[in-house]
Amino acid sequence: MPVQDYIRKRFFPHIWCGGCGHGIILKGILSAIEELQLQKKDVVMVSGIGCSSRIVGYTDFHTLHTLHGRALAFATGVKFSKPSLNVIVPMGDGDAMAIGGNHFIHACRRNINMTAVIMNNRIYGMTGGQFSPLSGQGVMATTAPLGNIDYAFDTVELAKGAGGTFVARTTAYHYAEIVSIMKKAIQHKGFSVVEILSQCPTYFGRKNKMKGASEMMDFFKDRTTSIGSDAKKADPTLIERGIFVQKESSEYCENYDKIIEMASKGKES
């Protein structure tokens, strides 16, 4: 099925600004789903609030556009109630890591079979350019007019620390990598986390004097490298891309099936 058949054309044009990275990520996710030949009726996309979260409305799956930060909590209800569904949860950096931080670490811990996609543009775009927990020190934002003093989370380290069984990172520049990582993430049995660095030329770029979208994508090309590459050894400040964790661990819904089995045996007691 061509990728455009996964789109709800009725709802276009989309709300994203020219140069935004989110459209690339949308196509990357859809291509992964297409290559895996998932049926539309077997896919649920759940999102929260923000620019990134509008992604779900444009896709022709069962789509649930929820509350700021709560996407993973709603998604857990969907998945646990009907484990046969493929649940994909695109979120923004503020959405997933600030207001949704608690749900994020607990979804990692629970290892429920869903895929979280953190579309990280290091800024709150929809509300007009405030710093997020992934902005980091020195970033300029409308709520940090003299520079941000907050340290940033490292999504990968946080997910690993919380027990994530599949943790990966790529960028909007590396389209082919988005597709290949998303395929593996969706196929992974357990909770998978994919951080995708995305550009927001309108707010992050403008505030931080990064010129336009293409210069921001050049940054992703020049300042990132594959995990453990020679380039990383030569320049430790480079951001690593790739799959950091991919391990087998018992999955939440399957574990609960065992509870049902045990409880059913003792039904009469």
Place this chain on the structure above:
Amino acid sequence: MEGKVKFVQGNEACVEGALYAGCNFFAGYPITPSTEVAELLASRLPKGGGKFIQMEDEIASMCAIIGASLTGSKTLTATSGPGFSLKQEALGYAIMAEIPCVIVNVQRGGPSTGNPTHVAQSDVMQARWGTHGDHSIVAMTASNIQDIFEITIDAFNIAETFRTPVILLFDEVVGHMREKLVIPEQGKIPVIERLRTSVPPGTDYHPYLPRTDGRLPMSDFGGEHRYNVTGLFHDMWGFPSEKPELVHNLMRHLIDKIDTHPNQICKTKQYFLDDAETVLVSYGASARTAMEVMNYSRERERKVGLLELQTLWPFPRETVAKYCDQAKRVIVVEMNMGQVMEQVKASVKYPNHVFLCNRYDGTLINVDDVKNVLRVIEGRGF
């Protein structure tokens, strides 16, 4: 009534009612005095293949039951004061997206952490207006174990019929006291199943286009129909819209679908009201005290009656007016600072005939409290 007889506390009667109504998904978080609901369902649900999940917080619990409901499950969460505050955000989402679900609030004293192990009825107005924005809401309560069982079934039936969250406002006393419960055979009490769309696969299904009767047939996530669900104002496809006419019509629909059906939703119980000169209006644990005072008064040939409210929202204005307008005096018996009294005053012809007998110290309002107020109002001295 014939059936299985048990001796249970209110929280367990609520669990029995939920299971009778077909509840197969619970998400919750531990909190006094509602925890027994979660504990019992953790044990009971998997026996029938149902799902129990303890979430990371109250917010997540509320979100999870909404997500699960969209896949076709009948869902429940249970909490108390502070947790009820946290659930308000997603409660508003369930109202806006029209997702059936049931929320139990076994009330304790507030504000804040308040009086965790003691009784109160002070969340009546929070149930009405706790979430932001204009909306209608259904909130129900009960004063004894059998009624808790039955009102819980009602709550699920109303949630499914009107595609709405329903709040069960119990209190610490009815939640923890024990009485006889008779569980009738399945089928004796009607259980309403969700109205699902008959639109065939491949044909456009409009999840948010009300039928002429105002109802919206649903389609489970995972089924043939794919659609969008959002907390934003939305069109018939469920897609966000801010067109003024559409916003206006959706607001009207959300309010009218509840407020124009008082006969289906508003439940009250009436005792000795036909000739009552004094009407006691009460609900939940307070109604037990009020009933005892009524019985005591009737034994002494004083014309006291009791109007017990089982639906608090939408407020049963017409029934309240009918019985209160013909009485000389009305005393609202409740464990808060007069939250239902204000509603009674707003409903009756003579608001200055409405008095409050209340207690807000964490102890159950007692017979002497009501007798004393009655004596003063009747002019029989202190």
